[in-house]
Amino acid sequence: xxxKTSKACIDIFDLQRAALIAVTAALSACSSLPPPxxxxxxxxxxxxxxxxxxxxxxxxxxxxxxxxxxxxxxxLQRGDNVAARVLAEQAEVDARYAWTLAxxxxxxxxxxxxxxxxxxxxxxxxxxxx
Numbered sequence: 001x002x003x004k005t006s007k008a009c010i011d012i013f014d015l016q017r018a019a020l021i022a023v024t025a026a027l028s029a030c031s032s033l034p035p036p037x038x039x040x041x042x043x044x045x046x047x048x049x050x051x052x053x054x055x056x057x058x059x060x061x062x063x064x065x066x067x068x069x070x071x072x073x074x075x076l077q078r079g080d081n082v083a084a085r086v087l088a089e090q091a092e093v094d095a096r097y098a099w100t101l102a103x104x105x106x107x108x109x110x111x112x113x114x115x116x117x118x119x120x121x122x123x124x125x126x127x128x129x130x
Contacts, residue, residue, distance in 0.1 A: 035076060036085035043069050043088040046095035050102065054095075057102035065094035 047065050054062035072087035 033081045033085070035081050036072075036088055039085050039088035039092070040072060040076065043072060043091040043095065046092045046099070050095040050099035053106060054098040054102040057105045059098045059102045059105070061094055061098035061101060065091045065098055068094060 043065075047062075047069055050062055050065065068087050068091035072084045072091055075081075075084035075087060
């Protein structure tokens with residue numbers, strides 16, 4: 001029985017060592033990732049594109065995108081390329097969403113104005129036809 005017990009201990013020790021090696025390799029791979037230049041550029045461009053219309057429509061998602069972009073910049077400065085990449089991708093998505101919401105609000109307002117104008121013209125035509 002002693003052989004089985006010592007074999008089990010050896011197996012657990014081997015598993016622990018293998019797990020430690022795997023974690024170390026994963027962490028070193030994360031730290032060796034290149035800076036997320038493309039993601040940062042895309043996030044900056046999306047925020048800049050959304051800025052005018054989202055600010056005019058007061059869409060709060062623009063602030064979320066800007067905050068995530070700022071955090072991504074901080075993580076990039078610290079050298080945490082993984083966190084910077086994730087935050088930049090989230091900032092881009094938030095900025096695109098903010099633009100979509102703002103553009104939708106603008107189009108709805110424009111449509112409502114057009115409908116009011118059409119109704120007024122229709123009323124004037126009906127009055128003049130009588």
